[in-house]
Amino acid sequence: MADQRPVLFFDSGVGGLSVLAPARALLPRMPILYVADSAGFPYGTRSEAEIAARVPALLGRLAERYRPRLIVIACNTASTIALPAVRAALDVGVVGTVPAIKPAAEASATRVIGVLGTEATVRQPYVDDLTRRFAADCTVLRHGSAELVALAEARLRGEEAPPARFAAILAGLFDQPGGAAIDTIVNACTHFPLVEAELAAAAPQSVRFVDGGPGIARRIAHLTQGTEWPEAAPPGVAVFTGAADRRLAPALARYGLASIETL
Template structure:
């Protein structure tokens, strides 16, 4: 019989972006068993249609819940969360934590009252983002820019591939080049991939900027929802699961080990 303490936390993303959510959660629950799932067969989500994501994510998470019996699922992807979170919660008999753009803390931090939201194309056009801006940043100018290139830059970084800062400057120009963009003092990293390259973004910006993301808050939420539960006495080897296990996935192995994911397998 399986020890109930071994039931894992399951983190889900289209790629490696969810590692920026996994890290703060593991810092708070260091011995939690971890299954990290990258939907590499569906990557990238940001350029897919809402209908594709709405159909794919609940079905895939249903398979994963059956296979791994997680105690909690974290959709560590802004695009999947803003489109499919409600459907996943309705379909599964397990707690599900989503990821949404950190517009509220950005508005609280901004002095200039001009905020940038940097996400995928699919995320930045969602009505959910309109609602967050209206609720928490009504007195701010909220500028948005979607970038598939920055997602790939983050993936490439974790594969050990170097990129010139010019590539990051091009991405940031999508925000700074908009009317009022020169007054941005706070940028929401509204894709979980983007905190993985925040050092590069900071260097490329060449000005004082504050970057905020939802990772730390999600980590606290996971800890709260699992408070009082039994965990293993020592941390075990986490597993990274890819829906397409290919050379690109295998190249991530060294970086994944740094996040406690010592084993890779395909779904």
């Protein structure tokens, strides 16, 4: 029989849609449940202790309620802080999202890479470890921006922002010593690919943007290999842990999420 259990995508807000999109393209019959922890949003300005306590507990409740086939933590901040604890606590498979430093290093010609994430992500030892393992011969510059998360959320609501705001955020990378040589930027927050076009237009030079979405999609396909999905995927559901912003409904529908619920 077809496996009707959904793959649960989890983020603090709508950033995880940038991971959901390539996964849906690769597995179009996959049942989808998208959960935005709007009651805890934003994660990037919270302490490590808050995230480490909140995320495993919340995902435990969600796993018990929705019985997912697989959980995808489509959030760099939650993954770099809480992924081991979530995996230890749950009996369901869990896929995390971490900064795409390895493919960025492989792509960079100048060997100078920017990592653009939330404040919480860019300061994590996990990023230090990825840099040592995969970009030891590169200069890796980091910048954290809570404003860019808000701009991405606003973009999904249909709101425009002046290019100067994106340029000012990118200046946090390019104005650092050596920043003029950056040729590759890691979008180390899943919100940021949602405004990649705006970032590219505001950049002072031509740069390549890299994120983990395609790699995560391939990982989901590998872990669910052999699954007999329904002939046609049921309409996806978006669940918000707090108040749901109905202005997001048109954007959510474009990602296959036909209905909105509140936990």
